[in-house]
Amino acid sequence: MADSDTPKYLLGGGERLSSDIPRPPRGMGEKAHPYSFAQARRRLQGQGEVVNHGLRALPPLALPANEAVIGLTLHPSYLAKSYYPSNLLKECGLRHMGSRAVHIRPEKLVTQKALDDDRPLLAPLIYVAGDVEDLASFTGAIGNWQPADAHVEDDFRKIETLALPGRDRLKPLAAGLAARKGALPLEIVLHVDEDDEGAILDAFNVFAAxxxxxxxxxxxxxxxxxxxxxxxxxxxSLEPLLDFTFLRALRGMPTLKPFEPALRSARASFRVQLPDADALAPDLAVAIFDGGLPSNHGLDRWVTLHEPADVGAPLPGGSSHGLGVTSAFLFGPLEEGVIPGPPPATVEHWRVIGDDTLADDFALLPVLARIENVLSSRAYDFINISMGPDITIEDDDVTAWTSTLDALLADGETVATVACGNNGEADRDAGLHRVQPPSDGVNIVSVGAASRPDTQWRRAPYSAWGPGRSPGFVKPDLITFGGSTSSPFLMLDAARQGTGFGNQGTSFAAPLVMRCAAGVRAQFAEHLWAPTIKALLIHHAEAGDHPREEVGWGCLPHGVGDLVLCRDGEAHVLYQRQMPPQGSVRMELPVPSDVHGRIEIRGTFCIYSDVDPEDALNYTRGGLEIAFRPDSVTLPEPYEKDGRVIEPTVPKTSGFFSSEELYSTEFARRDDAHKWETVFTRTKRMNSSSLNRPVFDVSYAARAHGHTGRRAPHMKVALVLTLRHAKTRDLYDRVVRTAAGRLQPMRPRPGLAVPTRVRV
Structure with a gap:
């Protein structure tokens, strides 16, 4: 296999290098508390009196079942789930309604790091609900309050501020809406109980009326x-609505991203000859949700068009956009005079937009409902969405589009590619250049556009920027060729059957990534999970010197060969493993012992997670704690601490994935934030002499609403591992030997040619 002419496919079976282990011990240092209980009571007394007055001034119609919501902002020191004030809420008869992130400068700082940095610190704002009389009594008597339980006292002193929900829940109106007269179309977001039978909604309807x-x-x-x-x-009427304290957000109803005007190239159209071949893997289930296809699209061999019963007549711009998106998936960027190869799979194109949306202020809502209805009733391996609300993401709230899709995709069965938006040249100071929903989802692949298909690529100027929220901070996940004025993306033209033209947009980069993903799945006989495919895409994205907020994890080559083949001097290994009901998993890294010098190790983990939409700060319910142990055999020497001799029971760890690697310096970091992300990737170079059966010890972290939660059963964890040592050309074979029969090259489907590379 050292012969570079022999294809070296991905090595599968990495899970056979894993084993269940007890959860490794974690060091928990002493907590430096900012305030004593007595100090907290004194400093919060005045705030409580303000809340008490505000509660008593609320109109009775704004109090469903005589209840109200207040906000508790904890000191920035208490971000971890273990500091959630559950004892306080139980003592006061309060229930959790949601949370979001705020940035504050607390009255007292407890770390030198915070003292040396004058930026605001990230803190959790928790919304809690209870009987209004009980809330008023509590907030009005804080100065003399004395709970019987010391645990309640500990929870109370975590509070930095308490207040009624703020006026910032009313979001600025878009320019178009702000200029309108009369009644405005609105989107209203309410906190409700998950098992609510409509009491809060019914009360709000009466209050709003x-x-x-x-x-x-x-x-x-x-x-x-x-x-x-x-x-x-x-x-x-907007300001008075804020008296309903269960109201989370109030904004103008967003509109759909327009299909037109298209970013069409001035280049002349050209003739296109389509391949006379079936799809490589017709067993794959692929869906595109878009604007439909022209009647003469000529793609019946590979495409089935679906139109829900309630959708209006096709829009001319929708059909053109839908054909471009479908063309990008089936054939990739066309080349004039070249017959494209066969598509990786057939596709079902769902037209979810019609002329019923033209004059409808609420057009977003039926479009999302149509997508949800399909995904709730049919199983797909891959889906693409190149549409959505024409707004940028907000750091403190999750949209209906994002939360709905993340919930539908949480089972980890589907790879969803979503265009991040063409608003990259909008006002940066106002944040209007950032990615658009639903591309901020944690269970999707958010795709931006690169300007060229070669190594001279840059982020296309129109392509939206990151960052996303945390979790989901790195957005877009990646970029790939989407076209530019000088290098347009060539695709089928709806104006005349059998012709192509040039266009540009993230709408076409997204299905190109789906084409790569489906091409990987189509290549092999073995089944690859959705988290594995996503990890593989991100693993092979290269950022170079480009800022992360512009390109995410990097630019993805659109050649399947770049993703499934190993070069001389490297080995790519896939691990697909379900987390056990308890304990942790040890994943061995098959580093050959006869390789000397510095070896490069790149690891990319990926999971899919259930989500809590009401808890933007603590959105994901699952996370990973990953400890890298370069030497899993040798225990450290005993050491003395606080007068005691400590004998270590586990080998030393070495930093691999961390907050510092993930988050940019422009954003306040929380020490544990990275473990709640759904993607972890990093490259590290180490001396081979420091490696002795290296491992990743992987622990499953679970939470619900920001505090302790139950593990989701059968959570899938994918790891893509690359070992690289350029001087050892037969590294691939040595890795296979080191694994002692537990790794095998992935088996290509019978009859498929060796895929080509785009990246040289």
Whole structure:
């Protein structure tokens, strides 16, 4: 296999290099608490009196079942789930409704790092609900309050501020809406109980009607602990709506991203000859949700068009956009005078937009419902969405589109590629250049556009920037060729059958990534999980010197060979492993003992996770704690601490994945934030002499609403590992020998040619 002419496919079976182990011990240092209970009581007394006055001033119609919501902002020292004030909430008869991130400068700082940095610190704002009389009594008597339980005292002193939900819940209106007269289309987001039978919603409808705001029937969507409502109201009614303390956010109803005007190239159209071949893997289930196809599309051999019964007539721009997206998946960027190869799979194109959306202020809602109905009733291996709300993401709230799709995709069965938006040249100071929903999802692959298909690529100027929220901070996940003025993306033209033209946009980069992903799955007889495919895509993205907020993890080559073949001097190993009900997993790295010098180790982990949409700060319910042990055999020497001799029971760790590697210096970091991300990737170079049966010890972290939660059963964990040592050309064979029969090259499907590389 050392012969470079012999294809060296990905090595599969990495899970056979893994084993269940007890959860390794974790060091927990002493907590430096900012305030004593007595100090907390004194400093919060005045804030409590303000809240007490505000509660008593709320109109009765704004109190469903005589309940209200208040916000507790914890000191930045208490971000970890172990500091959640559950004892306090139980003592006071309060229940959790949601949370979000805020940035504050607390009254007292406890670390030298915080003292040396004058930036605001990340803190959790927790929304809690309870009987309004009990809340008023508690907040009005804080100065003399004395709980019987010391654990309640400990929870109380974690509070930095308490207040009624703020006026910042009313979001600025977009310019187009701000100029409108009369009733405005609104999106209203409410905190609700997940098992709520409608009490909060019914009460809000009555309260809104008292202010002249009409809540529209048939549009309400509940995802987790949030309800998304459609309404109409005049501008003067917006501020009074905020008296309903269960209201999480109030904004103008977003519009759909427009299909037109297209970013069409001035290049002349050209003739296209399509391949006379079936799809490589017709057993794969692939769906595109878009604007439909022209009647003369000529793709019947590979495409089935579906139109839901309630969708309006096709839009001319929608058909052109839909054909471009479908062409990008089936054939990739066309080349004039070249017959494209066979598609990786057949595709079902769902037209979810019609002329019923043209004059509808609430067009987003039925479009999302159509997508949800399909995904709830059919199983797909791959889906692509190159549409969505024409807004940028918010750091403190998750949209209906994002939360719905993340919930639908949490089982880890589907690879979803989503275009990140063409707003990259919008106002940066206002944040209007950032990625658009639903590309901020944690269970999707967010795709931006590169300007060229070769090594001279840059982020295309129109391609939206990151970052995303945390978790989901690195957005877009990656970029790939999407076209530019000087190097357009060539695709099929809806204007005339059998011709092609040049276009550009993230809408076409996203299905190109799906084409790569489906091409990988089509290549092999063995089944690859969705997290494995996503990990493989990100693993092979190269960022170079480009800023992470522009290109995410990097630019992906669109040749399948770049993803499934190993070069001389390297080995790519795939691990697919379900986490056990308890304990941890040890994953061995098959580093040959006869390789000398510095060896490069690249690891990419990926999981899919259930989500809590009402808890933007603690959005993912699952995470990973990954400890890298370069020497898994040798125990450290005993050492003395606080007068005691400590004998270590596990080998030393060496930093691999960390917050410092993930988060940029422009954003305040939390020490444990990275473990709640769904993707971890890094390259590390080490002296081979320091490696002695190296391992990753992987532990499953679970939470719900920011505090302790149960593990999701059968959570899938994927690891793509690359070992690289350029001077050892037969490294691939040595890795196979080191694994002692537990690794095998992935088996290509019979009859498939060796895929070509794009990256040289």
């Amino acid at each position: 008292s202010l002249g705001v009409e809540v529209l029937d048939g549009y309400t969507r509940q995802v987790g602990g949030l309800a998304f409502l459609a309404a109409r109201g005049v501008r003067s």
